Amino acid sequence: MVSPPRPKMPGLNSLRAFESAARHESFADAAIELSVTPGAIAQQVKSLEIWTGKKLFKRHSQGVELTALGVGTLSDFTTAFDALGEAVIKLRANAVPxxxxxxxxxxxxxxxxxxxxxxxxxxxxxxxxxxxxxxxxxxxxxxxxxxxxxxxxxxxxxxxxxxxxxxxxxxxxxxxxxxxxxxxxxxxxxxxxxxxxxxxxxxxxxxxxxxxxxxxxxxxxxxxxxxxxxxxxxxxxxxxxxxxxxxxxxxxxxxxxxxxxxxxxxxxxxxxxxxxxxxxxxxxxxxxxxxx
Amino acid sequence: MVSPPRPKMPGLNSLRAFESAARHESFADAAIELSVTPGAIAQQVKSLEIWTGKKLFKRHSQGVELTALGVGTLSDFTTAFDALGEAVIKLRANAVPxxxxxxxxxxxxxxxxxxxxxxxxxxxxxxxxxxxxxxxxxxxxxxxxxxxxxxxxxxxxxxxxxxxxxxxxxxxxxxxxxxxxxxxxxxxxxxxxxxxxxxxxxxxxxxxxxxxxxxxxxxxxxxxxxxxxxxxxxxxxxxxxxxxxxxxxxxxxxxxxxxxxxxxxxxxxxxxxxxxxxxxxxxxxxxxxxxx
DNA sequence: TACTTAGGTGTAGAAAAACTAGGGGTATAT
DNA sequence: ATATACCCCTAGTTTTTCTACACCTAAGTA
Incomplete structure (x- = not known):
């Protein structure tokens, strides 16, 4: 009766946090963009890193830097979130023209x-x-x-x-x-x-x-x-x-x-x-x- | 000092619930796909409807039907979530090749x-x-x-x-x-x-x-x-x-x-x-x- | 050398979001 | 008539997410 467990995908919010942090190359700036504290960004990014099993950022004391893995996927995520954002905005514009x-x-x-x-x-x-x-x-x-x-x-x-x-x-x-x-x-x-x-x-x-x-x-x-x-x-x-x-x-x-x-x-x-x-x-x- | 409040965007999870429900034209099927109860889908969809200010589905006793507004945006959301899904899967594949x-x-x-x-x-x-x-x-x-x-x-x-x-x-x-x-x-x-x-x-x-x-x-x-x-x-x-x-x-x-x-x-x-x-x-x- | 600043980390507790459970309701199928 | 399939709603619970610090390190500055 129990349906087989599907492998979990990472939370959408961690993806958004990663995308923002990667785009700014800064947890602090991402935090501003998403209206949360930098600690929240750090946690979301960490949860995504745990899911992938690899580091996405190199942490330095003065900021973060994307790893090769992170660089390779940033544009995919940015494209996807741009599309999502546009869909939402279009929905709203159509709903309340x-x-x-x-x-x-x-x-x-x-x-x-x-x-x-x-x-x-x-x-x-x-x-x-x-x-x-x-x-x-x-x-x-x-x-x-x-x-x-x-x-x-x-x-x-x-x-x-x-x-x-x-x-x-x-x-x-x-x-x-x-x-x-x-x-x-x-x-x-x-x-x-x-x-x-x-x-x-x-x-x-x-x-x-x-x-x-x-x-x-x-x-x-x-x-x-x-x-x-x-x-x-x-x-x-x-x-x-x-x-x-x-x-x-x-x-x-x-x-x-x-x-x-x-x-x-x-x-x-x-x-x-x-x-x-x-x-x-x-x-x-x-x-x-x-x-x- | 207080930064002006930006208009809130709807939660990402409500967008995903809407996309799945709209694609299946069924809250129940969406619930299965997302591994939650149908009630959870209903709530997420409702919260998106509140955000947009318009109904996205017509509820019937035997199921749901997309409104014109919903039809118009389903493909945008599907495209966006497909892109997001692919980005995640590619990330994972690259992380653990x-x-x-x-x-x-x-x-x-x-x-x-x-x-x-x-x-x-x-x-x-x-x-x-x-x-x-x-x-x-x-x-x-x-x-x-x-x-x-x-x-x-x-x-x-x-x-x-x-x-x-x-x-x-x-x-x-x-x-x-x-x-x-x-x-x-x-x-x-x-x-x-x-x-x-x-x-x-x-x-x-x-x-x-x-x-x-x-x-x-x-x-x-x-x-x-x-x-x-x-x-x-x-x-x-x-x-x-x-x-x-x-x-x-x-x-x-x-x-x-x-x-x-x-x-x-x-x-x-x-x-x-x-x-x-x-x-x-x-x-x-x-x-x-x-x-x- | 010592201080300051910028930016990240980690943890505990609080807040918010999301979910489940269970009681209804209404059509369609048997 | 009864069962079934679906959706709705509400209350309460669970999970997730966020904040609030205290702490750490490197770079710039006095």
Whole structure:
């Protein structure tokens, strides 16, 4: 009566953990990708190694390295999980075609996308547009988004649509601007920082005031939009990103006291999911976002 | 500091349960394939339906039917899980190349394969040959076997190698055979049955003694090899399978009292895994198995 | 040389996921 | 009418997976 035992296959989760760890060559990065702790990755990988009977990684104190065996199968697993991810995303897109999911960098979501969405929603009242702010660009094959709006270094990858190049230049409230005539006037001012883009001031100074030692002492904000608000409140000078502060410059809430603009060689881009669902709706949304 | 929550993807196990259930159009069959209870499948499918927000199956009292949404994505999932299965099997084959895993029907394993293996092992002393008896043919893309020896209806599928056609005819020990001259002499004899092949006697009688009512009263065995042993011990008449009792006929332990043989339109076949590892070793093994 | 940092390991306990068991229900087959 | 085959649901249990540390090692830094 007992049916013969079939040889067990390894758990699917251990395969996913291996694939992620192998792709990043890092348990820590895989842990971030899968939203678990590195210890969980280590355990899953170990269980797969026990199943195969061979080590998949060489452990070093500073990281891991794939063994020959691991190298040989990584691409198979990546292909398989890509296919699986696409199947899931396509399923979701087909199941809820009236919902469009957009992923964007928090700053882009708040400063660029959010102001444009009301118009898009008004034009497409039966479409639900959801917006998720992510610090890191999602892998469109693996995560359930229809559009992703992020920065890309130029030249931008294929399959992405350029929205505009990103230039940086100091901006501030009109009240403060009256005291600023030359870049040197910045030296005794409060310089507002975004924690994620702490290099902005350094880069700009390096380009336009190369002889000046920079004081990185200003207040730091974890969200660029907070820094924008503070700048509007005359709390200091902000390094403005051309792609993000268009609204504020247009309304006059912020002004650019100088003409010194630095191209940071990246563009705001829109990436479209490859699931092939809702293509025309997505095209319409993109067109509306690109206007003006 | 808190990283923004990414939208959760459904659990991998629910995807596998859905794929299996959809492929079989049956929760019960999926449960067998995945070695769980049907309730487990139902729960996994439900959790996927909750994630997608739509029903994937229409439930009927006699079974399930895929919805349009389910139909549309089944092939994507099947493709993905096939790729994943192949990746795992290839990994295993590469990790332990000195081991060859053979799956076979229990009767084939014991009566056909097992007698031939010592010679194969002697010829390849550094290869470990493991043999697993399975009631059902494994899906070679999903389960870790290198060779599968099973019956196939003729015409046999591509990619399988025919070993020999299966004919059935009564066999018994020489002592019993002296009393058997014509098929009619079987009527008052003990007829041994294999539970899995209970139709054998019926088919043979239908062909050669169509006018006789058949008594299906003989002892039943869950393993054909047990029935063979009993037949050798003169416990009764066995319906012999040409592909399985060659040894016994050759040694004289069993004899065929009549010339009445029925072709049951199937062949013993060997299927080779598609992972492409160890191809030449596998070819050698198959050649040895096909000898004589 | 000693400290710090980055990244991996191992274990125990906790949390989450998955499974089984068992009681229902509804069609189809006998 | 009764049995059978399937699916559903819920409760409780088992298994898996994860976290939380404490520990280890190598490389960079003071």
């Amino acid at each position: 009236q919902e469009i999911r957009i992923a964007a960098l928090p700053s882009i979501a708040q400063l660029w996308l959010s102001p444009k969405l009301p118009e898009v929603r008004a034009a497409m009242p039966d479409i639900i547009i959801s917006l998720t702010a992510l610090e890191k660009r999602p892998i469109m094959m693996r995560e359930p988004f229809d559009l992703a709006v992020f920065y890309n270094e130029r030249p931008i990858p294929e399959k992405t649509i350029a929205v505009g190049d990103d230039w940086i230049f100091p901006v501030c409230s009109p009240e403060i601007a009256v005291n600023l005539n030359r870049p040197e006037d910045l030296l005794d001012q409060v310089l507002l920082h975004d924690t994620a883009w702490s290099g902005d001031w350094k880069n700009w100074f390096y380009r336009f005031l190369p002889d000046q030692k920079l004081h990185v002492t200003g207040p730091a904000f974890s969200l660029y939009s907070l820094a924008v608000e503070e700048a509007k409140n005359s709390a200091g000078i902000l390094m403005g990103h051309s792609t993000l502060i268009g609204e504020q410059l247009a309304s006059g809430a912020l002004v650019a006291p100088f003409d010194h603009k630095l191209d940071i060689k990246r563009s705001l881009t829109i990436e479209i999911a490859g699931h092939g669902v809702n293509t025309s709706v997505l095209q319409n949304i993109i067109e509306m976002l690109l206007l003006e | 000195q081991e060859i895993r053979i799956a076979a029907l229990p009767s084939i394993a014991q009566l056909w394969l097992s007698p031939k293996l010592p010679e194969v092992r002697a010829a390849m002393p550094d290869i470990i040959i493991s043999l697993t008896a399975l009631e059902k043919r494994p899906i070679m893309m999903r389960e870790p076997f290198d060779l599968a020896v099973f019956y196939n209806e003729r015409p046999i599928p591509e990619k399988t190698i025919a070993v020999g056609d299966d004919w059935i005819f009564p066999v018994c020990s020489p002592e019993i055979a002296v009393n058997l001259n014509r098929p009619e002499d079987l009527l008052d004899q003990v007829l041994l049955h294999d539970t899995a092949w209970s139709g054998d006697w019926k088919n043979w009688f239908y062909r050669f003694l169509p006018d006789q009512k058949l008594h299906v009263t003989g002892p039943a065995f869950s393993l054909y090899s047990l029935a063979v042993e009993e037949a050798k011990n003169s416990a009764g008449i066995l319906m012999g399978h040409s592909t399985l009792i060659g040894e016994q006929l050759a040694s004289g332990a069993l004899v065929a009292p009549f010339d009445h043989k029925l072709d049951i339109k199937r062949s013993l076949t060997i299927e080779i895994a598609g992972h492409g590892v160890n191809t030449s070793v596998l070819q050698n093994i198959i050649e040895m198995l096909l000898l004589e």
